[in-house]
Amino acid sequence: MTDVPLLQVEDLNLKFHLFEGVSHVLDGVEMQVRKGERVALVGESGCGKSVFVRTVLGLLNRRNVEVSGEIRYHGEDLFGLSDGQRRDLRGRKITMIFQDPVAALNPVFTIADQMTEVIRRGNPKCRSAEALDIARQALLQVSIDEPDRVLKSYPFQLSGGMNQRVIITMALINRPELVLADEPGTSLDVTVQEQTLRLMTRLTQDAGAAVLLIAHNLGVVREFAERVYVMYAGTIVEEGTVEEVFRDPLHPYTKALFAAVPRLTGGAMPRAIEGMVPDYTRAPEGCRFHPRCPHATERCKVPPPTLTMGPGRRVKCILHEGQAVEAVHG
Amino acid sequence: MNPAAIFRSRGWYKFSRNKLSVFGLVLVIGFVSVAFLAPFITPYPEHAGPFVDFDNATKPPSLAHWFGTDVIGRDILSRVVFGYRISLELAFIVLIIAVPTGVIPGLIAGYFGGWWETVIMRVTDVFLSVPPLVLALAIMGFLEPTLTNAMIAISAMWWPWYTRLLYNLTRQLKNEDYVTAAEVVGAPHWHVLLREILPNCVPSLLTKMTLDMSFVILLAAGLGFLGLGVQPPTPELGSMVAEGANYLPSLWWLPVFSGLAILIAVLGFNLLGDGLRDLLDVDI
Numbered sequence: 001m002t003d004v005p006l007l008q009v010e011d012l013n014l015k016f017h018l019f020e021g022v023s024h025v026l027d028g029v030e031m032q033v034r035k036g037e038r039v040a041l042v043g044e045s046g047c048g049k050s051v052f053v054r055t056v057l058g059l060l061n062r063r064n065v066e067v068s069g070e071i072r073y074h075g076e077d078l079f080g081l082s083d084g085q086r087r088d089l090r091g092r093k094i095t096m097i098f099q100d101p102v103a104a105l106n107p108v109f110t111i112a113d114q115m116t117e118v119i120r121r122g123n124p125k126c127r128s129a130e131a132l133d134i135a136r137q138a139l140l141q142v143s144i145d146e147p148d149r150v151l152k153s154y155p156f157q158l159s160g161g162m163n164q165r166v167i168i169t170m171a172l173i174n175r176p177e178l179v180l181a182d183e184p185g186t187s188l189d190v191t192v193q194e195q196t197l198r199l200m201t202r203l204t205q206d207a208g209a210a211v212l213l214i215a216h217n218l219g220v221v222r223e224f225a226e227r228v229y230v231m232y233a234g235t236i237v238e239e240g241t242v243e244e245v246f247r248d249p250l251h252p253y254t255k256a257l258f259a260a261v262p263r264l265t266g267g268a269m270p271r272a273i274e275g276m277v278p279d280y281t282r283a284p285e286g287c288r289f290h291p292r293c294p295h296a297t298e299r300c301k302v303p304p305p306t307l308t309m310g311p312g313r314r315v316k317c318i319l320h321e322g323q324a325v326e327a328v329h330g
Numbered sequence: 331m332n333p334a335a336i337f338r339s340r341g342w343y344k345f346s347r348n349k350l351s352v353f354g355l356v357l358v359i360g361f362v363s364v365a366f367l368a369p370f371i372t373p374y375p376e377h378a379g380p381f382v383d384f385d386n387a388t389k390p391p392s393l394a395h396w397f398g399t400d401v402i403g404r405d406i407l408s409r410v411v412f413g414y415r416i417s418l419e420l421a422f423i424v425l426i427i428a429v430p431t432g433v434i435p436g437l438i439a440g441y442f443g444g445w446w447e448t449v450i451m452r453v454t455d456v457f458l459s460v461p462p463l464v465l466a467l468a469i470m471g472f473l474e475p476t477l478t479n480a481m482i483a484i485s486a487m488w489w490p491w492y493t494r495l496l497y498n499l500t501r502q503l504k505n506e507d508y509v510t511a512a513e514v515v516g517a518p519h520w521h522v523l524l525r526e527i528l529p530n531c532v533p534s535l536l537t538k539m540t541l542d543m544s545f546v547i548l549l550a551a552g553l554g555f556l557g558l559g560v561q562p563p564t565p566e567l568g569s570m571v572a573e574g575a576n577y578l579p580s581l582w583w584l585p586v587f588s589g590l591a592i593l594i595a596v597l598g599f600n601l602l603g604d605g606l607r608d609l610l611d612v613d614i
Binding site: 107 | 443507508510511512514515516526
């Protein structure tokens, strides 16, 4: 394995130019995903997770969007690629799994049409009969017992869980290196969501694919990921292995997230985080969390330093300045 | 699917709930097959052309001539049936020209936005701001009044409606997850437009085309009535009404049957279109 990470995001900024002013949605996002790694990006609704994923995929090229920073894939800057090269990269090496599996399939084509389409895009020499065979085998692997019935069906004739399995199979069928999963299964009930995650874990491990899982559910993160990034209002406030972050959360926001989770054991009721994700057109100066933070001081109104607490363990909060190995001031 | 299966399908069940649209379908099937078989079922097929028989001129409806005869002795029934042929042929060809001409810019404008959208949609606005009959009149005044030119004139003013329709549909559909999903897996633009978005527009397109058949027939008849459409002796329904209108009220059968024929064609397509709109659940 080389030292170059699969995906490296550096100082990624994204602004929407709106009537209300400039909405600074992603503010200096830094992230790394190594080969075969399972990484989670966690944060509450509206913190910019989905926008981040779409930026990485280059799907946000509207007129009012301004992006700066670097997204490197195998060390190659994605912003330097042409439209066609990016499309090529997306199809073969990076794929995405969506929140709502039914909406992610085209209602006017059968599963067979859509699966063979994807298979043949990955391998243009493949004949349709062969592609259909590959699809059938792949569906059998995700414990779909009657692949032929499923292949003949339209998406709306199948259950949500069934569609989800089809979507995951399709996403992994061309053996991508990186899968971006935007809260897969959140639109389904909890048991199906559970199955979905287990299936995804198994398939991505078999395929050796790296996964970046977008989630707002900490339980899902703990079960699935090896490393976790915590995002608040478009900035990464904390990163570390799942074990480190769950045992000893450092950033007040991460702590507040854990405190908000209902527990079966222990007497305390879950505590909600006061306030809301800020309005991005008038984001707070300095640390974006300080208006909601119980430990906020005057010093929080200047941009917080990124503190390295150990290998792969970073936090963006002045509270831990004393213990930091290295501090980078923003 | 064999014919019997159609009547057992869910689609037919939904469609048949509305008796009026079934009636529309019957009308359409009726006059389309009559028009198709015109040379075989009309009593005097030769009367559709330049035929003169002054002995039998201006005969009122009788067993020999169900709809009567015109001022130069031609059987009106035969001419009306052949008139359907012309009208349907014209409407059909106009849609074959106008639909792709309108659909493709509509897809492009809706999907790419930006300059594409500005240029394409403003051009269609220009076309749509002129009343259709006026524009068709202008074009026909400019060209020779023949069947082909009537088709060109009507197509030229019909495509912008399809651009509009497709533009709006595309703008909605391009934010669907399955479209994004196709983009994510690296599908080229043409694939996204033609294979992901366009098939989902087919229900709306089909409904609008059915409704437009009646509008185009009516417009062609209007042009014929004003003498700028298809010229005699071709049996065009609009010009037949115009010709006969001079002899009202005494020779009432001259304009009335061709007028009724237009009415039935328009009614049939409209009722069928309404039924399709409900069946396919689209907004037009």
